[in-house]
Amino acid sequence: MAGPASFAGPIGNPVTIATDRYAAILGASPSKGARSPLLWNAAFRAAGIDAVMHPMDVTAGDLPAVVAALKADQRFVGGAVAVPHKQALVSLLDRVEPEAARIGAVNAIYRDGGALVGANTDGAGALSQIEELVGGANALMTRRALVLGLGGAGLAVAAFLAGRVTELTVANRSRATAGAVAAKLGTLVADWPVGADVTSKVDLVVNATSVGHKDGPAGSPLDEAALAALPASAAVYDVIYQPEVTALLAAAAARGLATRNGLGMNLDQAVIAFGKAVPGALDMDAVRAAMRAA
Structure with a gap:
């Protein structure tokens, strides 16, 4: 892989990509203490995957450019979506799962080849x-x-x-x-x-x-x-x-x-979302155990 490099999209906090793969949580200010990176990184370690979840502070105006940058980077496996972008993100993805379409909001993203797919595990x-x-x-x-x-x-x-x-x-x-x-x-x-x-x-x-x-x-x-x-x-x-x-x-x-x-909800939705982003890496019980111990 290429050496460490700053994330190419317009985000409000510094992020350096230095792993084979990575995930991200997109929100107004996840860098100020979002729990998802803690959970996902524990699961990545348990699975032996060289990957990290990065918090990305994104404004509504910059969201389309950030999504485009993530889609273009094949190292991006998926991640989580925090407020206030859960509804706005729907129209920026290649497709969304039926449940997410019915709800009209996504809280998880995963890659399917060259496409980014939205899901709702909340x-x-x-x-x-x-x-x-x-x-x-x-x-x-x-x-x-x-x-x-x-x-x-x-x-x-x-x-x-x-x-x-x-x-x-x-x-x-x-x-x-x-x-x-x-x-x-x-x-x-x-x-x-x-x-x-x-x-x-x-x-x-x-x-x-x-x-x-x-x-x-x-x-x-x-x-x-x-x-x-x-x-x-x-x-x-x-x-x-x-x-x-x-x-x-x-x-x-x-x-x-x-x-x-909402701690338990945060854990359960993260377990489901991780399984979509990295299918087959670990069974769900192992993912839950790793995240619960984080």
């Missing part, structure tokens, strides 16, 4: 965690769920919950976005901010907004009254894992509600 990763939180798939079927936020992760979670719960309500700052998703998935729509009149009728809340993230708006997406209205049997799941205990989860736990953060 929903599958979240579903397994939510099922564990509430006591299994059968228990989930009895729940009335509320999904807050309909960006890439929220869309994926809503798509995977639709048909797997008794009733699903979606809420988003943009009512038009929420209405479009509801029409597509056959769900109910709640106004934003969500009030106690809605939360009193649900027993599973999923936060897929950035509210409470270390780099996002402070506080909780549910105010005190809305949280207090949740029944004692309710469960609260937050896709955020930085910090591990968000304001929402802390308030829910103080009420005695079952809670879980």
